[in-house]
Amino acid sequence: MSVRSAVLSQFKQVAQEQNKKLAPLSDDLPLSESGLDSLCFAIIVTRLEDALGVDPFTSTEQTEFPVTLADFIRFYEDAAK
Amino acid sequence: MRNVLVTGGSRGLGLGIVRRLAAAGYRAIAVARKESDPLRSALQEAERDHPGSLRFVAFDLAEIDAIPRLVRALRKEFGPIYGLVNNAAVGFDGILALMPTSQIEQLVRVNTLSPIVLTKHVVRSMMADGGGRIVNVASVVGFTGYSGLSVYAATKASIIGFTRSLAREVGRMGVNVNSVAPGFVDTDMTRGLKAEQRQQIERRSALQRLPGIDDVACAVEFLLGDGAKSITGTVLTVDAGNTA
Numbered sequence: 001m002s003v004r005s006a007v008l009s010q011f012k013q014v015a016q017e018q019n020k021k022l023a024p025l026s027d028d029l030p031l032s033e034s035g036l037d038s039l040c041f042a043i044i045v046t047r048l049e050d051a052l053g054v055d056p057f058t059s060t061e062q063t064e065f066p067v068t069l070a071d072f073i074r075f076y077e078d079a080a081k
Numbered sequence: 082m083r084n085v086l087v088t089g090g091s092r093g094l095g096l097g098i099v100r101r102l103a104a105a106g107y108r109a110i111a112v113a114r115k116e117s118d119p120l121r122s123a124l125q126e127a128e129r130d131h132p133g134s135l136r137f138v139a140f141d142l143a144e145i146d147a148i149p150r151l152v153r154a155l156r157k158e159f160g161p162i163y164g165l166v167n168n169a170a171v172g173f174d175g176i177l178a179l180m181p182t183s184q185i186e187q188l189v190r191v192n193t194l195s196p197i198v199l200t201k202h203v204v205r206s207m208m209a210d211g212g213g214r215i216v217n218v219a220s221v222v223g224f225t226g227y228s229g230l231s232v233y234a235a236t237k238a239s240i241i242g243f244t245r246s247l248a249r250e251v252g253r254m255g256v257n258v259n260s261v262a263p264g265f266v267d268t269d270m271t272r273g274l275k276a277e278q279r280q281q282i283e284r285r286s287a288l289q290r291l292p293g294i295d296d297v298a299c300a301v302e303f304l305l306g307d308g309a310k311s312i313t314g315t316v317l318t319v320d321a322g323n324t325a
């Protein structure tokens with residue numbers, strides 16, 4: 001599974017589990033308008049760590065959180081390299 | 082078997098906690114720097130009576146940067162973590178005016194920073210797995226005064242504040258977070274206490290004695306159990322009435 005599809009499927013799954021209304025997933029979607037809250041992101045990051053073996057927000061000195069969906073995917077693509 | 086991670090599970094209160102949990106049907110995973118002799122006997126006993134119920138993992142919790150790797154390795158080896166008992170701590174005493182800064186740092190690192198970072202990584206996986214229990218071992222010294230323990234007391238008070246706010250943050254995700262605040266108990270940590278100090282604490286306690294290791298272990302077991310499913314964000318004091 002590509003990094004992109006792993007990320008997108010987690011967004012959908014967690015939104016469903018947490019009863020959140022997910023905005024249409026376009027690259028320029030700001031994460032703050034995705035319909036997911038920070039706890040949802042914590043779950044997504046944990047599950048992606050299990051699936052992809054990386055956590056770009058802990059393994060590096062990373063302090064900023066990505067703004068858009070495309071940024072979020074790029075963080076993972078870079079970390080998985 | 083539900084996995085419960087117990088830091089400082091090699092001696093003192095932590096050893097009492099892992100023994101009790103292993104006998105109660107959990108898989109207790111004791112984390113400490115060294116496997117002590119009493120832990121070795123407990124491991125043999127557990128293997129005989131309840132196979133798989135007690136494991137030891139050597140790790141120095143002062144190594145903050147290695148904590149994410151520890152949690153990943155534990156989940157890989159044992160599966161989902163149901164419970165976390167943040168019990169490991171150091172108890173240096175000394176008057177503040179003379180305490181070396183390195184010792185102050187070590188107290189804050191092992192007693193406050195390390196459990197917070199460990200909890201960060203474990204609670205994430207609990208949320209992803211749909212729930213869990215966290216029990217933080219504080220101390221009555223976190224809310225009463227004891228000369229010579231100001232830095233230790235600061236770390237223990239921090240654990241209580243951490244417990245309350247984290248309980249609010251993760252409650253929605255099915256994770257309960259509580260503290261246990263023991264009074265003085267006879268362990269390696271309190272070996273430096275003089276006989277007359279010990280007697281004074283006994284005299285000032287409602288029950289005229291000190292609590293035992295197993296009293297604290299029972300409180301932890303209760304907070305991990307189904308009977309405590311509606312309890313979160315609280316402090317359970319186990320001090321034989323010393324602060325009543």
Ligand SMILES: NC(=O)c1ccc[n+]([C@@H]2O[C@H](COP(=O)([O-])OP(=O)(O)OC[C@H]3O[C@@H](n4cnc5c(N)ncnc54)[C@H](OP(=O)(O)O)[C@@H]3O)[C@@H](O)[C@H]2O)c1
Nearest residue numbers: 089091092093094113114115142169170220265266268270
């Ligand atoms: N005893 C009391 O009267 C009392 C009263 C109130 C609260 N408490 C609290 O109860 C908890 C347990 O205390 P205790 O009396 O059982 O202490 P203890 O007998 O000194 O045991 C401390 C445990 O923590 C472990 N530990 C210490 N530093 C560590 C590190 N850097 N990495 C990994 N493990 C480490 C030790 O194992 P290694 O040395 O092998 O690493 C040991 O298993 C502490 O949180 C303490 O503050 C105790």
